Amino acid sequence: MLEFLSRLFSRDNGSKNVAKERLRLVLVHDRTSISPQLLETLKADLIQVVSNYMEIDESALEVNLDSSGNTVALVANIPVKGMKRTANRRI
Amino acid sequence: MGEVIVVTSGKGGVGKTTTTANIGAGLASMGCKVALVDADIGLRNLDVVLGLENRIVYDIVDVTSGNCRLRQALIKDKRLEGLHLLPAAQTKDKTAVSPEQMRELCGELKKEFDYIIIDCPAGIEQGFRNAVAGAEKAVVVTTPEVSAVRDADRIIGLLEAAGLYEPKLVINRIRLKMVRQGDMMSIEDIIDILAIDLLGVIPEDELIVITTNRGEAVVLDQNSRSGQAYRNITRRILGEEVPMVNLEEEDGFLKKLRKIIGLK
Structure with missing residues (x-):
């Protein structure tokens, strides 16, 4: 129950952080292809x-x-x- | 002399054509003389989005190959004074026009119109090179998804390589509820990653589907949030300082509750 509540109210557990981190890694590689x-x-x-x-x-x-x-x-x-x-x- | 702006994105389906149509209709509704150019040869769509598909006689390839004069190919919108469309050819491919021809065409249009908005095809090949050839400014459209932001980053690099520095960003289809839950990248997240200036944010809105079904522009709808967002973009293009609408306004209750139970 507490886990559910914390998932509901916390910004940190959202999937957007996964998206941001994956994007950041992918761009490090993309941007170096000079x-x-x-x-x-x-x-x-x-x-x-x-x-x-x-x-x-x-x-x-x-x-x-x-x-x-x-x-x-x-x-x-x-x-x-x-x-x-x-x-x-x-x- | 008018200004040539290309609307681009890299990835398909993020709302380039919708954005082109609404910026064009928005500028025309504010009294500008606007020419919209569909550079997506072979996959023309700007005509249907604008509801002008039944009025096409000549297209962009007819103009560049000398089959007709520019004036003959331009379709005048009957609802909005000042709005014109130069449709793409549907039966040719991207190589039917060269960057040199596009530059010439834009130069011609600039003499007569205040704004020339070019709808760029998806991708980074010849179609992209054609679309940006005659442009002076660029707008990059993205959505809050990993794939769209990645492609936007690539396009920003290619625009700069083509001499189009400081493109402006439009973030389309943002869903505030998901951003609040932490399940969608926020405006700040995307700006942080792409490091370019924001031109505007369009919330996800069913009305865009409805107006597009009818061949109308949502920017003319005075009561919708997406229409307001497109009007703000239009005014920013005209040089007005329009503050970004606080999209997190409904955040109050949840934020307080979060504080009360001591969660971040």
């Missing part, structure tokens, strides 16, 4: 910045969005060929 074009631009920018400090293998560079569970990570694999002397001097 266009290949954007990913290419991001790649080019990354190369530019990292090249200021090290010599990298541009052809082997990999940039991907990795989503597992309810988190999303930007994973970049950038093979380094060597450090730049000029970068040390800057500091």
Whole structure:
């Protein structure tokens, strides 16, 4: 009886919270499906910045969005060929 | 120069056509010159919702392919001064019109009308691209369901990619009783998730079924809540500041009772 009453009067047990949580998770994944074009631009920018400090293998560079569970990570694999002397001097 | 607004949603069946018809009728009833464009080629419906299905001679494809002049294809509503419809073609498919042709058409209509409201087809393919091509503003219609809100989120992204920033949201078919019981997402929940501005909220109303059966617009019904909601949307489009009606007004008793027994 008490359970029935609490279900009747409490907002927290409603199915809308299930809906909201499911929606939130689904959108995390949906929203990370960025266009290949954007990913290419991001790649080019990354190369530019990292090249200021090290010599990298541009052809082997990999940039991907990795989503597992309810988190999303930007994973970049950038093979380094060597450090730049000029970068040390800057500091 | 008029303004071109596209009404879209992603998911089908959430009330795009009903919303287009009512915004159009609402604007016309307030003295504007309005052209409604049905961009759902192959599945035309705006004509029946408006009760104009028996008066179609030419359609949008006839205009874009040069079979007739724009003026010949526009149907003038006999009940509402200023309301016009450019019907979709029923026997062609979405590829019968190109985005470039739509842009041209909207440019033409803008010279003569205050508002051009485009009814976008469901989906995100060519029909969607056509419908948004000539638009300057966008309205996204959704209902308080997971599937509809998800599609709305996708559409908002695609609209922005097409250069239509800051679309406005219409939440349709909200059922206050279910929201109060915690069994339906509330206006705040949906706004929170989609993070766009609200244009209006339409309560679930049997009168919409009845008026649509008759080919009339509920916005002209002075006594209904859904009609009032559509009138408020119309006034907001015209730039008026209309406060959102507090839809939780009947909440009083239950809220008090909840407090008394110490439940949230």
